[in-house]
Structures are given as structure tokens and as C-alpha cells.
Amino acid sequence: MTDTHAPAPAPAEEKPSGLKMPSAAALKRAAGRRKKAPTNAHKPGRVAGLNYDKYAAAIIDLSMLDPDRPKTVQRVAGHRRRLEAKGYLKLEGAPIVHGFEAAEVWIKTREQWLADREERIDVIRNKIKQGTMSDTALLKQRISGPDGMHYA
Amino acid sequence: MANQANVELLVQREMASVLAENLAAFAAAGQVTTGEGGGLSISGRSVGGLAVTLAKTATTMSSTDVANFESTVSTVHKVIKHTVNKRMLATEKGYAQIGAEIANKIIVSLNKDYFDFLEGLFAAAHPRAGGGAFQVGAGKKFIDTSLAFLQGEAGAGTQDNLLTSAFSEAALDAAIQLLNKYRDDRGVPLHLGMNGGLTLVVGPKNRKLAGEVVGSDLSGADMAINTLKPQIGAVVVWNFSTDEDDWFLIDSAIAPVGMHISVAPYATMGESTDGLFVDFVAQYEAAPFKAPYEQGIIGSNVA
Numbered sequence A: 001m002t003d004t005h006a007p008a009p010a011p012a013e014e015k016p017s018g019l020k021m022p023s024a025a026a027l028k029r030a031a032g033r034r035k036k037a038p039t040n041a042h043k044p045g046r047v048a049g050l051n052y053d054k055y056a057a058a059i060i061d062l063s064m065l066d067p068d069r070p071k072t073v074q075r076v077a078g079h080r081r082r083l084e085a086k087g088y089l090k091l092e093g094a095p096i097v098h099g100f101e102a103a104e105v106w107i108k109t110r111e112q113w114l115a116d117r118e119e120r121i122d123v124i125r126n127k128i129k130q131g132t133m134s135d136t137a138l139l140k141q142r143i144s145g146p147d148g149m150h151y152a
Numbered sequence B: 001m002a003n004q005a006n007v008e009l010l011v012q013r014e015m016a017s018v019l020a021e022n023l024a025a026f027a028a029a030g031q032v033t034t035g036e037g038g039g040l041s042i043s044g045r046s047v048g049g050l051a052v053t054l055a056k057t058a059t060t061m062s063s064t065d066v067a068n069f070e071s072t073v074s075t076v077h078k079v080i081k082h083t084v085n086k087r088m089l090a091t092e093k094g095y096a097q098i099g100a101e102i103a104n105k106i107i108v109s110l111n112k113d114y115f116d117f118l119e120g121l122f123a124a125a126h127p128r129a130g131g132g133a134f135q136v137g138a139g140k141k142f143i144d145t146s147l148a149f150l151q152g153e154a155g156a157g158t159q160d161n162l163l164t165s166a167f168s169e170a171a172l173d174a175a176i177q178l179l180n181k182y183r184d185d186r187g188v189p190l191h192l193g194m195n196g197g198l199t200l201v202v203g204p205k206n207r208k209l210a211g212e213v214v215g216s217d218l219s220g221a222d223m224a225i226n227t228l229k230p231q232i233g234a235v236v237v238w239n240f241s242t243d244e245d246d247w248f249l250i251d252s253a254i255a256p257v258g259m260h261i262s263v264a265p266y267a268t269m270g271e272s273t274d275g276l277f278v279d280f281v282a283q284y285e286a287a288p289f290k291a292p293y294e295q296g297i298i299g300s301n302v303a
Helices: A024-032 A070-085 A110-130 B086-091 B093-120 B169-181 B204-215
Strands: A055-061 A103-109 A142-145 A148-151 B031-034 B039-046 B067-074 B076-085 B147-149 B157-159 B198-202 B232-237 B247-251 B257-271 B277-290 B297-300
Touching: A055 A070, A055 A110, A055 B169, A070 A103, A103 A110, A110 B093, B039 B277, B067 B277, B076 B086, B076 B093, B086 B093, B086 B277, B093 B257, B093 B277, B169 B198, B169 B204, B169 B247, B169 B297, B198 B204, B204 B232
Parallel strands: B031 B257, B198 B232
Antiparallel strands: A055 A103, A142 A148, A142 B067, B039 B067, B076 B277, B147 B157, B198 B247, B247 B297, B257 B277
């Protein structure tokens, strides 16, 4: 392993400061990382590095998890059970979620997520038929815009 | 001879009806408009952008495009009707309470129209779905990820008003961040939610946690000041029909969703033409609506 704090030889004109300066190589490596910090373009709630074209993620906030407080442990366990029951798999590898100090990420394929979302329309439609949901749940509006008229 | 002391004393007691509560929930979770029946048109525009510097030597300046979208919703007449034999009314005391209960239930129905509509927004087509200019992308839903702004133009980007997170302190903070960062179609940051007044809508399952997260003076993890508390003006608990994990954060001042009421709920009681029956009728005319622009609402749906 490279010692990043090996003292670099001071230039002849520079007086020894007593500071332990990083090596030129370590400075170069650090410069290589200079654009890796999250920018304003990062979206809160998104998993860093996850290919969202292929996968959908569900997030569990772990920042309030305290092993000494059973309520918080039970809450997280409840979230895990829900995600398992919704067909998600836990993503390993310490993923980072923007906006979350500590989070657990569960994923399913984007294809499955889209299918599940569409299935919700069927669920709503059935509930409307059964009379347990209002028919306004799928109410469409007439939209007029520069591209003409349609319903949404 | 009967022993009078053993005669059972009957006390007739009428239990008060259990009436639904939380009747004005929809009013806290969206805009309420009133007006003529028939329909409501909601306009929204793509106007502006970042101003450009006009050089002192310039003699011309090109203008940028604007667009107007209009969303029209038709109100729906909703009715509950009971017909009761007049003799029943005369002999059974409990039937006299029907009027009060039906009035209560019709308001529940109005509430449910709105919140069922809210749940449907995860699957409802976005009014500006499409791949052209001023649109948000093909196949997009009203609450979705990667909604486009400045589509096909310089500075184009996407933004989310959909989270996929179980309700928690950090998830709520992420939702507020999304609102704070939200841009209009011209890419102008709107800084929504900066002045508080946000409404959090959760299911009964998340009621306790929402109360703790929003109401505590200190934040849960590090016991520092709870900055979420002044941001949230109201917590509305609604019994969702399809997924109790859902939750919404709505900027109630500029909410892109709401309820248009052309006839407020009311109940009447009237004798049938043959004089044999009494009709109890409760009704209203209204419709939930969504604006052409989605700014002002964040939803979380763990599908």
C-alpha cells in the first residue's frame, strides 16, 4: 500500500515547515477524484451507480436504526418483510443513496417494476367494479396543448 | 299471579350513530375550487427561462418559445339514495337518524373521490406525456422519475417527483429536497417548499411515525433540531385503497391537484309521490383534477 503521507522532498527554496505533506503522486490521485462529488444534478432518493434503465430500487432509511431501541429494529424488519413480499431483493455492496445518511437498497428489474405499476391500474379498475374505490381514481381529463388534443 | 318485582324493566336506548371523521381531509391535501357545474379548465404555461444579457451594442434580440396547456375536467354528479317505508319511520326510532348519517357519508364519498384519484396518479398518464418540446417524455406518469424539462432544447434535463422509499425521516427530507430543487418546464428552479406549509399524506400504518418525525422538537437520529417540523403544516392520514406504503408531500399553496366542487354536498328527505315511502337523498357535483404541470407534489410508491 502506498504511503500517501510520505514526506515529499522540499524544494531547495522552500523552508521546512514541519508539516507532513502528501506526495506528488497522492496529489495527482486526489485530483483524479475531483469530479466525483455529488453535484446539484444528483437526485435525492436515487442510488449512486445503479443502472435505472435495468433496475428499480426501493430504499429503507437506516439512519434511525438503533440496535438498543427495539422499536427501530422492528420497524426496519417490517420494511424488509414488505419489500420481500413485493418481490424485491436486497442489493449488497454498501450502496450510497443520495439524500440518505445510511440506507439499505432493494431492487427488482425495471421491467418487473413497470409491470407491477401497470397492474395497479387493474387493481384500481377491479376495486371500482367492486365499489370499494371511486371511479374518479382513473378519471381522464381533456388536454389541449401545442401538440393538439388528447386525454390523460 | 305474576311477581311484579321480577318483571324485566326494558330501557330503550338509542346508540349514537358512528359518523365518519376527517371529513375535510381533501381540503388540506390539495386545492379546492368552486364554481359552475360542467367542468373546470386549468391552464399552465411554459414561460420564461433564464434571462440573457442584452449587449449595449445589440440592435436585435431573438425571442424564445412559449406554450400553453389546458386541462379540462368534467364534474360528476354523485348520489346516495335510500327509500324507507313511512311506517318504518313511524315505528322504528332508529330510522330517524338516516338523514344525519347519509349527510355524513356523502362527504366521505367526496373525500374518497379525491384520495382515490391521488393514489391513481402513480399510474395516470401525465397530461404533457410525449417526446416533443414542452413535454415530459413519452409514456410518463403524473408522478414519475425522469420527467423532462427543456426537452429537445439547450439545457435539457430530467427530474423526479417520485420516490421509492418507505416513509422515514430521511425519505421525507429527500422529498423536500426534490421540491426545493424542482424546476419548471423552462428549467428555472422554483425552490418550492422553502416557506413551509407542506402537507404530508400518509396511510394509517405510517401515522405514528409521521407524527414522531414531524412533531418532535429533535430529529431522531442525532437529536439535533428537527428542521422538518416547521416545513410541514399538516399531516393528513388517509386510508389508502391500494397500497398502504404510499405517501405524498404536497405544497398546498400551489398544489397541482385538487377538487373542483360545483355543487357542495347536501342531503334532503322527501315523500314519494304515492305517499308510501320517504326518500333520503344526498348528493354533490364535483371532480378531482390535475393541472398540466406537476410542480408541487412528490409521491412515494414502492411498487
